[in-house]
Amino acid sequence: MNWIVIETSEINSETSVLVTGPRHEHIKNILKKKEGDLVQVVIPNVGNFRFQVIRLAENETVLKEVEVLPRELSPLSIECFFSLPRPQTTKKILHLAGAYGIESVFFFATETKNKEYWTSPVYTKEGSDLLFTGMSQTGNCQMPKVHMGKNENWKTFLESYTGTVQILDRVGTNEIEILREQGNATNQQLFVFGPESGWKESDWEFFERLSLNTVSLGNINLRTEFAFSSLLYFLFKN
Structure with missing residues (x-):
């Protein structure tokens, strides 16, 4: 998992999101991110982004959008x-x-x-x-x-x-x-x-x-x- 997938419904008005479960575990234990680090995020049908780890607790991560990225790839229209x-x-x-x-x-x-x-x-x-x-x-x-x-x-x-x-x-x-x-x-x-x-x-x-x-x-x-x-x-x- 190179990117974290976040749905628009999860993002609050301050462009931050609380992540739990497998995504949190991946950020913490596989990507080994710490507070202040950046992660790559995909928002389906919206685009690619860079989010910052605002808070990293035992069972949850809070991410906040910091940058819009160019689209990673052009999809196949088939x-x-x-x-x-x-x-x-x-x-x-x-x-x-x-x-x-x-x-x-x-x-x-x-x-x-x-x-x-x-x-x-x-x-x-x-x-x-x-x-x-x-x-x-x-x-x-x-x-x-x-x-x-x-x-x-x-x-x-x-x-x-x-x-x-x-x-x-x-x-x-x-x-x-x-x-x-x-x-x-x-x-x-x-x-x-x-x-x-x-x-x-x-x-x-x-x-x-x-x-x-x-x-x-x-x-x-x-x-x-x-x-x-x-x-x-x-x-x-x-």
Whole structure:
């Protein structure tokens, strides 16, 4: 954790904030800050800051804003769709989404997925904390929007999407480099990650009917979180 994430609702009228729990422990025991020292702070959807440690007690820290910093990184203006991953995989996805600052993450249950995954805390109450974990690592200040399409049809969603839809698959007709050649990497795009077992024949027929682009990240089978990481790395470096 290189940055401390603080929400605007925590900051009082004097631009100070009282921090307890894991963030306090991190400031005290990991960063080993003392009163008067400075810490880097991320305020989601606001920016990057430097706060000073005003008071450091046994169970709490009081921080006060002293400086506005330039944005640590430019977020990726992309959206990503995932075919309801295993909860442990989703934790990694949300961490990466927070670290890179993508615009939106969508979770939908395609026909082959285990609907019981929806009952996991990662889909009900842990999402924001996992995004914050990623943001605290990189200093990204754009909070990704997370949409849980629990009772929605994923094909209807894709049909209604107004931007460019990129279907990711090992056997996609276009290599990922084509995005750079076409200059599309900054347009509104939805990257669709399917089930790790692969798309069904009826899915491919659906994609063809909508004339959707298919993109390959390479000729090897990747687990969802590794494929997502590969895509983010490629887009971020370009």
